[in-house]
Amino acid sequence: MMREKFVLFGDSLTQEAFRENGWGASLANAYNRKADVLVRGYGGYNTRWAMFLLHHLFPLDTTKQPLATTIFFGANDAALFGRTSEKQHVPIEEYKENLRKMVQHLQICSPTMLIVLITQPPIYEEGRRAYAISLYGENARKLPERTNEAAGQYANACVEIAKEMGVPYINLWSKMQETDGWQTKFLRDGLHLTPEGNAVVYQEVIKVFDEAGLSADKMPYDFPHHSKIDPKNPQSSFQQNVCHVPME
């Protein structure tokens, strides 16, 4: 039996998943000796560019498909057209179609894979502006390259696709805004996550995994717990254990 794996597919919010208190690291810790957490996060990528990776990252003919995959895009797709990050902009209808194709492809890879769509977090425009000034000083753009309103539209579109496709979703955009002070509590530059923001993502992901029957405490440990090993005859403890999980 091979070790289960969870794949985190997304943009910088996923690429950073092993930073301080990162949601990916927390997930890897919760599922230690149960599943590997593999990060496939690509900073700055929108869904249009991510589509070029899809079949490379998730080949149909792999020996072991992921048990679960999170799809966490939108923050770059929603960058506004005509502003400084317009290169990353993807029209909302194309964004939806790309998400649809991603989910479809993963469902073909494995009909039993848990696929979770995560919307982008809210945008704190003042935080983005302060960040731009810290980088470019007086040359910083005067108009926001991302707005919370646009973020909300893309988040709604993501939820719409999840419902259409019948897969679970996390509406991070609305969830985070339920908490007073979300602007700086959860976001460090108006877009990327603080340790507290990472904790929100982790809690929401765990909730969806639990509801799908993938809670860590229901999954078997690989190899016996040390307290179950007979020190006088350790070999017997390992022979009894049927759950051997080689690397791949």
Add this chain to the structure above:
Amino acid sequence: MMREKFVLFGDSLTQEAFRENGWGASLANAYNRKADVLVRGYGGYNTRWAMFLLHHLFPLDTTKQPLATTIFFGANDAALFGRTSEKQHVPIEEYKENLRKMVQHLQICSPTMLIVLITQPPIYEEGRRAYAISLYGENARKLPERTNEAAGQYANACVEIAKEMGVPYINLWSKMQETDGWQTKFLRDGLHLTPEGNAVVYQEVIKVFDEAGLSADKMPYDFPHHSKIDPKNPQSSFQQNVCHVPME
């Protein structure tokens, strides 16, 4: 081309590598888009029990051998005979022989694999005692189940094997004791690592990886950086990129 992987093989000090500021999480973050960090840590295990896992975790016939593996045992082997954790005790000569066999097996798996031996950290006996009292109150054992002296002997034995086998090592036992206040700065219960202790392990591992030519900045990113993507013709950016790294 498949994604490179680093495997962390060890006891609880490895199993916990994705906890807060964990050395495994920091490694995964440093090598994002370059290598997967897979934890194979087994809390409470000594090298004798770990030998039963070796061929399962590191099969000879896998499609992709790890690029690097850390071997981080000793904390349980060095538990004293005749004390409360004697079940975990492994005589020092057997500990050495087990480490030797692990290195030999990995060298057969891949002659080019970077194999790093890590000694156990020092033991703060007062911290162990306080921890036992917190768990068992008055029933806590009166005599330490681990001593710093024994830990030092096992650490020396580990270094000896590394030199004999010609592989790099990290003498965590001596390294940590160079810092004043190591007892509680680096250890949370006299044995397991605090966030600061994890940072020491991470820094030492990175140093060895760098010296072996595996520093993150020398390894290629998978797929182009977003700034290199031509928004008018993204396909061309992905065709040029030869470093496609499917999941396995």
